[in-house]
Amino acid sequence: MSENLQPVIICRDVRKVYHDGSRELVILDNINIEVPEYDILAISGPSGVGKSTLLHIMGTLDNPTSGDVLFRGAPLLRMSGNRVNAIRNKEIGFVFQFYHLLPEFTALENVMMAALNKGMRKSDCAERAMELLAQVGLNERTTHKPGQLSGGEQQRVAIARALFNNPTVLLCDEPTGNLDEHTGEGIVELLWDLNQKHNVTLVVVTHDDAIAQQADRWVCLHDGKAQLRGESNIP
Numbered sequence: 001m002s003e004n005l006q007p008v009i010i011c012r013d014v015r016k017v018y019h020d021g022s023r024e025l026v027i028l029d030n031i032n033i034e035v036p037e038y039d040i041l042a043i044s045g046p047s048g049v050g051k052s053t054l055l056h057i058m059g060t061l062d063n064p065t066s067g068d069v070l071f072r073g074a075p076l077l078r079m080s081g082n083r084v085n086a087i088r089n090k091e092i093g094f095v096f097q098f099y100h101l102l103p104e105f106t107a108l109e110n111v112m113m114a115a116l117n118k119g120m121r122k123s124d125c126a127e128r129a130m131e132l133l134a135q136v137g138l139n140e141r142t143t144h145k146p147g148q149l150s151g152g153e154q155q156r157v158a159i160a161r162a163l164f165n166n167p168t169v170l171l172c173d174e175p176t177g178n179l180d181e182h183t184g185e186g187i188v189e190l191l192w193d194l195n196q197k198h199n200v201t202l203v204v205v206t207h208d209d210a211i212a213q214q215a216d217r218w219v220c221l222h223d224g225k226a227q228l229r230g231e232s233n234i235p
Contacts, residue, residue, distance in 0.1 A: 009035040014067035029224030040202040042212035045221035051205040093162030097174035099154040101146040108142040132160035152183035169201040
């Protein structure tokens with residue numbers, strides 16, 4: 001990363017606390033993380049440690065109990081709801097373990113769905129959706145519905161959908177968690193290729209250290225704390 005580039009996302013002393021009766025459950029405890037532009041950041045750790053919670057906070061789907069999250073230097077918690085929604089819709093793409101495709105619609109229609117729901121005409125969306133499906137290797141599967149696609153193909157449709165608005169950053173929550181090893185390797189290769197060729201910043205939550213080791217930066221969560229790993233990869 002160039003020293004002149006500002007991190008896309010900064011988590012500053014982020015805490016997330018839940019209450020179960022009189023018991024306080026600290027999920028995230030003063031997390032400090034920077035996501036440099038154009039980099040790949042991996043977040044790993046055991047199940048239940050708060051990886052998805054942290055990703056949701058980064059993506060404005062959840063708020064921290066305390067601390068700040070900055071997007072391009074601007075604190076999200078001090079923005080209006082409309083501005084936060086605009087950042088989420090334009091700047092951030094989401095890829096989840098379970099693909100969340102609509103089963104009654106084709107791959108092409110699933111990629112276009114968010115734009116169609118905002119009132120864009122199908123004819124205006126179709127070319128962009130076709131380009132994205134070709135980009136993820138599904139140019140011959142555009143008319144297939146999710147039930148006719150393999151798990152890896154469904155995840156590729158979900159990635160194409162996440163890219164529709166040309167986001168600055170893709171937040172990926174266990175993108176290979178529902179796939180076999182070989183298919184998962186293909187998804188990792190695709191995501192890394194998007195980073196290299198299209199300058200898409202990636203944050204990838206994973207339980208697989210083999211995937212995390214391939215990232216530019218690797219943070220491991222344990223007992224609510226963030227530990228930097230793989231420091232040799234950090235410029």
